[in-house]
Amino acid sequence: MGQGRGWEGAVLRLLRAKDFVLTVLEAEDVTPHYRRLRVRDGGLLAATGVHPTMWVRLWFSADGRPHQRAYTLVDPDPAAGTFALEFALHEGVASGWARAARPGDTVEATVQGTGFRHPAPAPSHLVAIGDPASLPAINSLLDALGPAPATVWFEGDPAGLPSRAEPDRHEIRAVPREDAGARLLERVRTELPAVLAGTPHPYVWIACDTATTRALASYVRTDLGVPKQRVHALGYWRAD
Ligand SMILES: Cc1cc2nc3c(=O)[nH]c(=O)nc-3n(C[C@H](O)[C@H](O)[C@H](O)COP(=O)(O)OP(=O)(O)OC[C@H]3O[C@@H](n4cnc5c(N)ncnc54)[C@H](O)[C@@H]3O)c2cc1C
Numbered sequence: 721m722g723q724g725r726g727w728e729g730a731v732l733r734l735l736r737a738k739d740f741v742l743t744v745l746e747a748e749d750v751t752p753h754y755r756r757l758r759v760r761d762g763g764l765l766a767a768t769g770v771h772p773t774m775w776v777r778l779w780f781s782a783d784g785r786p787h788q789r790a791y792t793l794v795d796p797d798p799a800a801g802t803f804a805l806e807f808a809l810h811e812g813v814a815s816g817w818a819r820a821a822r823p824g825d826t827v828e829a830t831v832q833g834t835g836f837r838h839p840a841p842a843p844s845h846l847v848a849i850g851d852p853a854s855l856p857a858i859n860s861l862l863d864a865l866g867p868a869p870a871t872v873w874f875e876g877d878p879a880g881l882p883s884r885a886e887p888d889r890h891e892i893r894a895v896p897r898e899d900a901g902a903r904l905l906e907r908v909r910t911e912l913p914a915v916l917a918g919t920p921h922p923y924v925w926i927a928c929d930t931a932t933t934r935a936l937a938s939y940v941r942t943d944l945g946v947p948k949q950r951v952h953a954l955g956y957w958r959a960d
Pocket residue numbers: 721722775789790791792793805806807808809810811812813814815816852853854856857954955956957958959960
């Protein structure tokens with residue numbers, strides 16, 4: 721989600737947000753709609769540390785002003801000072817920059833607002849609901865939450881995308897994006913109660929477009945009664 725750098729930039733500076741310059745080392749078209757850039761971190765990881773689902777605010781210029789967009793760190797390596805960024809491509813300033821990015825290109829990054837609290841008790845079952853924009857975060861969750869079985873409802877076509885799911889314990893259920901997320905909501909409403917039945921400590925992680933995320937979070941908390949602290953929901957992009 722983006723905002724200009726005006727008041728938001730000023731607030732971030734007051735909060736002593738950390739700014740870094742990332743340099744593209746390598747670019748790879750994973751699919752025609754998903755591009756991975758490996759970057760040198762400009763000292764970011766050493767200064768901030770690393771946590772699951774960690775994200776940064778990247779700054780892009782368009783229409784003569786800065787635009788901020790959030791992206792997730794993939795395989796951060798503090799010793800090497802590198803990580804990757806994975807872009808689900810569509811129309812937009814961030815997508816446009818990523819499509820054209822070549823080794824040597826740079827982008828500014830601010831670290832502010834990211835965080836992660838390991839759910840305690842550890843999840844007996846992880847439920848993740850997302851799409852290509854939140855796939856990097858879902859992958860890092862699957863890595864971080866160890867042996868727990870997981871069910872992932874994935875809005876979109878997962879073919880060719882870099883899923884970290886392990887088939888023996890992680891199940892991916894793909895749902896086409898239709899009716900602005902209504903199809904996903906319906907599938908989750910139909911299927912989630914059976915997945916949650918009998919699991920003592922579920923953890924539900926939701927990151928889709930903002931409206932769908934809100935509807936899913938409300939269903940899980942209110943209709944299914946999953947305790948608030950066991951549900952993490954954050955809208956990752958705003959649909960028109
Ligand atoms: C914490 C966090 C972490 C994120 N991590 C990632 C990540 O690792 N990889 C990633 O690809 N995205 C990630 N996102 C989502 C990304 O920030 C947004 O998709 C962002 O809007 C993209 O900016 P843009 O300039 O390309 O498009 P914008 O200028 O914001 O939007 C242009 C048009 O594209 C549409 N649009 C925007 N995003 C999407 C989308 N994802 N799918 C379909 N249509 C879209 C908008 O509705 C609009 O019509 C993350 C978001 C958050 C909040």
